[in-house]
Each structure stands twice: as C-alpha cells, then as structure tokens.
Amino acid sequence: MTHAATSAPSSTSRVSSRVASVDILRGAVMVLMAIDHVRVYAGVPAGGPTPAIFFTRWVTHFCAPVFVFLAGTSIFLHAERSSDRAEMTRWLLVRGATLVLLELTYLRLAWTFNVNVSEYMLAGVIWMLGWCMILMAFLARLPIAANAAIGVAIIALHNLTGFMSRGTIQAIQQSRVGWLWKLFYFGGGISIGSGENPNFLILYSIVPWIGVMAAGYAFGAVLRLEPRERNRACLRIGLGAILLFVVLRATAVYGDPRPWSRSNGWLMFLNTQKYPASLLFLLMTLGPAIALVPIVGSARSRVAGWLTVFGRVPLFYYLLHIPLIHLVALAISLVRTPAATGWLFANHPLAPPPVPDGYQWSLGLLYLVTAAVVVALYFPCRWYADLKARRKETIDMPARLVFQILSIATIVALGPTVLAQERDNGSSLRQLAAAERTSLLEAREAVWRAWFAGDVDALGRLVPPELITIEPGSSRFGTRDSTLAASREFAKSGGTLTRLAFPRTEFQAYGSVVILYTTYEMDIASGGKTTSERGTATEVFVRQNGRWLNTGWQLAPAGRQP
Numbered sequence: 124m125t126h127a128a129t130s131a132p133s134s135t136s137r138v139s140s141r142v143a144s145v146d147i148l149r150g151a152v153m154v155l156m157a158i159d160h161v162r163v164y165a166g167v168p169a170g171g172p173t174p175a176i177f178f179t180r181w182v183t184h185f186c187a188p189v190f191v192f193l194a195g196t197s198i199f200l201h202a203e204r205s206s207d208r209a210e211m212t213r214w215l216l217v218r219g220a221t222l223v224l225l226e227l228t229y230l231r232l233a234w235t236f237n238v239n240v241s242e243y244m245l246a247g248v249i250w251m252l253g254w255c256m257i258l259m260a261f262l263a264r265l266p267i268a269a270n271a272a273i274g275v276a277i278i279a280l281h282n283l284t285g286f287m288s289r290g291t292i293q294a295i296q297q298s299r300v301g302w303l304w305k306l307f308y309f310g311g312g313i314s315i316g317s318g319e320n321p322n323f324l325i326l327y328s329i330v331p332w333i334g335v336m337a338a339g340y341a342f343g344a345v346l347r348l349e350p351r352e353r354n355r356a357c358l359r360i361g362l363g364a365i366l367l368f369v370v371l372r373a374t375a376v377y378g379d380p381r382p383w384s385r386s387n388g389w390l391m392f393l394n395t396q397k398y399p400a401s402l403l404f405l406l407m408t409l410g411p412a413i414a415l416v417p418i419v420g421s422a423r424s425r426v427a428g429w430l431t432v433f434g435r436v437p438l439f440y441y442l443l444h445i446p447l448i449h450l451v452a453l454a455i456s457l458v459r460t461p462a463a464t465g466w467l468f469a470n471h472p473l474a475p476p477p478v479p480d481g482y483q484w485s486l487g488l489l490y491l492v493t494a495a496v497v498v499a500l501y502f503p504c505r506w507y508a509d510l511k512a513r514r515k516e517t518i519d520m521p522a523r524l525v526f527q528i529l530s531i532a533t534i535v536a537l538g539p540t541v542l543a544q545e546r547d548n549g550s551s552l553r554q555l556a557a558a559e560r561t562s563l564l565e566a567r568e569a570v571w572r573a574w575f576a577g578d579v580d581a582l583g584r585l586v587p588p589e590l591i592t593i594e595p596g597s598s599r600f601g602t603r604d605s606t607l608a609a610s611r612e613f614a615k616s617g618g619t620l621t622r623l624a625f626p627r628t629e630f631q632a633y634g635s636v637v638i639l640y641t642t643y644e645m646d647i648a649s650g651g652k653t654t655s656e657r658g659t660a661t662e663v664f665v666r667q668n669g670r671w672l673n674t675g676w677q678l679a680p681a682g683r684q685p
Contacts, residue, residue, distance in 0.1 A: 143427075144420035145346075146434030148412060149193050152186045153433045153440050157500075158493050159183035160445060163471055164452035165489045166478035170394065175486055177390055184397060187248055188408040190437070191332050194252060195259070195274075195339025196346065202263050203343070215260035222253030225442070233446040234471050236453075241316060243470035244323045246306075249441070251327035255336045258329070262337055271341035277334025282402050284308070285380050310398055324473050328399045335405065342413075347588065349579070350604055354417035361414025368406035378402035429501060435508045440500060448496055455492070456482070553632050560630070563637060563664060566671035571623060575647075577614020579607045586673050587665075593677040621653065622646035635666040657681050 162169070162179060170180040202211055226249040232238070234245065262270055284292070295304050302313045308330045312321020345356050372392055375382035379401040383392050395404040419427070433440050449467065456464040463479035484492075555563070566585065573582040583603075592601030601609075622645055629640040639662040647654050658680035664671045 143422070143431060144416045145193055145196065146431045147419040147422060147427050148189060148415065148434070149437055150430030150432065150434030152189045153437055153444075154430070154493075154497055155183045156186045156190075156441075157444055157448070157497055158490070159186065160448050160472070161452075161489055161493045161496065164448060164467060165484035165492075166466075166482050167484060167486070167489060174390060177394075179486060179489070181393055184404065185408045185412060187327070187332075187397075188335060188400065188405055189412045190248070191252065191255065191335045192339035192342065192409055192412070194256070195336035195341075196343045198256070198259055198263060198336075199267075199340045199343025200346075208264060211263065212260045215256050215263065219253040219256030219260070222249050222256065224253075226250035226253065229442065230445065233442075233449065236449060236468050237470070239470070241318070242322055243474055244315070245473055246323065246325040246327060247472075248327050251329065251332050254329055255333045258333050259336060259340065262333075263340065267341050267344045270337045274334045274336070274338030274341060277331050278338060278405055279402055281308070281331045281334070281399070282378055282380070285377075308399060326398060326473055331400055331402075331405065335400075335409070349607065354420075357413050357416040361410050361412070361416075364406045364410030364413065368403055368410060371406070372403055378406070379404070432501060432505050432508050436504050436511070439507050440504055443503065444496060444500055447499065448492075451492055451496060455484075455488075553634075555630055555632050555637065559632075563630075563639075563671050564625075564628070566664065566673070567639060567641075567662060568623070568625075570673045571643075572620065574606070574610045575613065575618070575620035575623075577610050579610055582607060582610055585671075587667075589674060591675045593675075595678055595680055616649065618647055618649040620645060621648050637664045637666075637671075638662070639664065 158179065162183075167176060167179065170177055198215065201214070226247055227244060230247065230249060231240065231245060235243065262273065265273075292309070295301060296309060296311070298304075305311045305313060305325055306328065308328050310325045310328045313323040313325065314321050315323045345353060345360075347353075348356060371378045372383055372395070375384065379395050381394070381396055383394075393407065395401050395407055397404055449471075453464065453467050456467060460479070460482050463482040466475065466479050466482065469475035570582065570585045573579075573585060586603055586606065588603055590601075590603040590606060592606060594601050624644045625641050626644065627642045631638040631640075639660075641660045641662060642657070643660055644655070644657045647656065658678060660676055660678050662676040663674050665674050666672075
C-alpha cells in the first residue's frame with residue numbers, strides 16, 4: 124500500500140486527536156471546578172450579588188454537564204473495544220458502585236473534616252455519576268440510536284414536570300415513595316434513621332443526568348466520523364443547541380422553571396436552574412462545549428498540554444483537589460480569621476451555617492488560591508498520567524476500578540478485555556487454527572484492496588481509530604485519518620490496482636494479537652501506464668468482537684518497475 128505518497132497527518136493519530144479534544148475539554152472543566160470549590164470555602168455566595176460574583180459561579184456551570192457527557196463518551200469508546208458484553212456490564216456495575224461508595228465515605232470526609240454522618244450525608248456529583256454508570260450497564264446494551272433517542276428525550280422532556288401544580292408535586296414528595304422521587308428527580312432532603320430532620324441531602328438527582336450520559340454515549344459515534352464530518356456534526360449540534368437555548372430563553376415558552384423576562388435583567392438570562400438541571404441549563408452548557416470540540420482538537424499550546432494532563436486523570440484530580448482546597452482554607456483562616464476556623468468543619472458544601480462575620484474572601488484571594496491549588500495538583504497529576512501511560516492500565520489506588528470510565532486516555536488499543544484474554548492464554552506463542560488463518564488472510568487482503576479502491580467505508584471498518592502506520596519516505600507516523608484520506612486521493616487520481624499477490628507470509632500469534640511478516644507484489648495502472656512494486660510488510664491484527672482489525676503496519680518497498 125503506497126500510503127506514504129499522500130499521507131500527511133497533522134496529529135499523532137486519529138484517536139489521540141480525539142482524546143486531545145476530550146481531555147482538553149475535561150481538563151478545562153476540572154480547573155473551573157476548582158474555582159467553584161474554592162468558592163465554597165471562601166464563603167462567597169453562589170451567583171450574586173455583583174456581576175463578578177455571578178460569573179465566578181456561572182462559568183463553573185459547565186463542569187457537571189461536560190463531565191457527565193464525556194463520561195458517557197468514554198463508556199462508548201470502552202464498549203467499542205470490549206469483546207464481551209457480560210464483562211462490559213460487570214465493568215460498569217462495579218465502577219458505578221465504587222463511585223457511590225467513594226461519595227459516601229472518602230468525599231464526605233474530605234468536604235467536611237467531620238464524622239457526624241448521622242447528621243449529614245451528601246449525594247453529590249460522584250454519587251450521581253456512579254448511579255448513572257450502573258444504569259448505563261443496561262443502556263449500553265441497546266443500539267446507539269436508542270441511547271441517542273433516550274438521552275435526548277430525557278433532556279428535552281423532563282421539564283414537563285413544570286406543568287404540574289405545586290400541590291401535586293408536594294403530594295408526590297410526601298407520599299410513601301416520595302424519597303424515590305427525590306432520588307430520581309426532585310432532589311432535596313431525606314430523613315434516614317430516627318431523626319425527623321432530613322440528614323441525607325440529594326444535590327444531584329439521577330434525572331436528567333442519565334439522559335446526558337446516554338447522549339454522551341451516542342456522541343461517541345460522532346467522534347468516529349471522518350474529521351470533516353465530525354467537525355461539521357459538532358458545530359451543527361453545538362451551535363444548534365446554543366440557538367435553541369437563546370430562542371427558548373427569550374420566549375420563555377419552555378425549558379426552565381424560572382422564566383426570563385426583560386424586567387429580570389440580562390444577567391438573569393443566563394441564570395438557569397441547575398438542581399435538577401433544566402433543559403435550558405444543559406443547552407447553555409453542552410452547546411458551547413460540543414461546538415468547541417473541533418477547535419480544541421487542534422490546539423497544541425502549552426496551556427492545552429497542561430489541561431490535557433488534568434483531563435487524563437479526572438478522578439485522581441477530583442479526589443485530591445477537595446481535601447487540598449479544604450486544607451488551604453484552614454491554613455488561611457488560622458492566619459486571617461482564627462476565630463472563624465470552626466466554620467470550616469461544618470457540613471460543606473450543602474449545609475454549613477452562615478458565614479462568620481469578616482470571614483468572606485475577596486475574589487482576588489479566591490482566584491489566587493485557585494491558581495495555587497491547580498499548579499500544585501499539576502505535578503501529582505502528571506506523575507499519575509505518566510504512570511498510567513507506562514502501565515497501560517490503571518491498577519493502583521483504591522479507586523482504580525473507575526478510572527477507565529472517566530479517562531479515555533487509559534483505553535488503549537488492547538483494552539482490559541483483550542489483555543485479560545492474553546493473560547488467560549499466557550501471552551505465549553500459539554498456533555493459528557486453519558479457520559483463523561483463512562479469515563485473517565481474507566481480512567488482510569480486504570484492507571489492501573479497500574485502500575486501493577478508495578472504499579473508505581469498508582476500510583474504516585477494518586482499521587480501528589488507534590491505527591498507526593510507519594510509511595516509507597515519511598518522518599511522520601500514519602494515522603487512520605491520513606490513511607483514509609490517502610485512499611481517497613489515490614482513487615481520485617485514477618489509479619487502479621490490477622494485481623496483488625503475497626508470495627510469502629509468516630505468522631506470530633499471541634493471544635488475540637497476530638503479527639504478519641509479508642512479502643508483497645502488485646501492479647498499479649495509472650494514466651495508461653502500469654507500475655509494478657514489490658516489498659515487505661509487517662502488519663498487526665487484533666481479534667475483537669469476532670473480527671480481525673488491522674491496528675498497524677510498516678511497509679518497506681524494495682523497488683518499482685515501469
């Protein structure tokens with residue numbers, strides 16, 4: 124395959140480009156998240172009364188929607204690499220349960236620095252993520268279109284509850300199953316134990332967030348499109364969501380329990396409901412994020428590199444940043460307002476007592492502490508990201524079971540299921556069965572012929588997103604993007620493959636991975652002339668979901684003859 128002639132990739136690989144887009148976005152929301160959580164311990168009110176304070180809170184509204192949406196995308200990418208549906212289901216169930224457990228134990232302590240669990244428990248964002256992943260264990264078995272339909276329907280229609288009377292809603296919440304309604308949608312407090320006062324506070328209900336995650340899962344299919352199609356789709360979806368937000372918010376016909384009018388002022392135009400997240404809140408936040416995917420995917424600045432580090436280890440960052448912020452706030456209080464230090468041991472972030480007089484920080488101090496915390500977190504996050512890159516799987520930390528969900532960077536070509544199969548086989552050299560050998564050779568020839576025919580649809584099914592090629596005469600590695608583009612260009616040039624032969628092929632099989640060492644000969648007709656080429660090739664194939672995928676190759680032409 125003469126891919127080198129027209130291959131000119133602009134990024135490391137198709138998947139790495141996409142992971143860069145996702146990781147940069149995810150890293151950005153992690154930084155924004157730090158702003159909001161510093162605000163909690165700074166005693167600064169959420170959303171007012173000045174424009175500066177309003178926007179300090181408003182910019183952090185992007186965190187949860189983007190975080191949950193991209194978690195769904197991560198599930199899609201992991202499912203794509205898994206050859207065992209049952210294992211995928213178990214994977215989601217265990218990781219979801221682990222997140223729920225982390226919220227109720229470690230994170231509860233990190234937020235409060237107290238152990239009064241009978242008085243205060245919080246169902247926060249990690250709790251919600253866990254339950255949504257548990258539900259995705261079942262939704263991921265459905266077709267992508269079904270997930271898209273379910274996700275969009277939940278996001279678009281859940282605000283129909285706004286047409287219910289206040290009395291009806293109160294009756295539902297006070298019924299025997301009112302606690303279940305609060306868990307799934309309304310949020311609020313639940314009394315657990317003998318006390319009358321609510322002590323289990325639900326900040327993030329399951330709906331509409333399960334819809335956001337299901338939509339993010341379906342969005343994974345968009346990321347599999349060709350670059351131009353993918354970018355066009357992202358812009359259409361993102362800009363369309365922004366336009367719909369503007370229209371619905373301006374007309375106040377639907378989508379948020381707090382309708383806007385000109386008398387409210389223009390700041391209130393952006394003041395949509397987060398708990399539970401309204402349709403307009405999600406359009407306002409997810410729209411810009413999706414529209415930015417094509418832009419951030421090509422970012423190569425130092426800032427993008429820093430954000431990528433955070434985006435690759437989001438849960439690690441999350442587990443560290445809350446206690447670190449809390450400790451920094453304690454240190455500042457001991458120096459600045461020692462008499463108010465006890466407030467920092469209250470039931471944050473949802474049920475602390477009023478901020479003590481003289482305690483509230485200035486916005487300048489808030490942002491200074493945020494910057495210091497983010498810089499401090501960069502170094503352990505970079506260490507952990509490097510560790511994951513070296514080990515290929517996340518296998519340390521008590522929360523290791525959930526890292527692959529929240530970090531696309533840990534999902535490599537040979538994902539956990541394939542690696543487990545290799546371990547079962549001892550990763551030792553094995554003999555291919557006759558049927559395996561036949562199907563593999565057919566797949567290999569199909570890749571070559573699809574490339575020379577310019578059949579990018581067929582070729583796209585035979586090579587995975589993580590494809591890497593080493594082409595003769597080029598200092599760059601080839602990618603799936605560049606390979607498909609080169610195939611199209613070859614077909615447009617009028618070239619035709621008239622003969623293809625593989626005189627000799629040797630196999631090395633290790634578990635689900637087979638390496639082919641091949642000599643090839645071919646004739647190419649173009650412009651009324653026929654050129655013969657021969658050479659050697661090293662090709663890697665992986666067996667996934669009952670079919671062979673060509674994950675990489677290196678070509679070494681020995682010469683051409685007219």
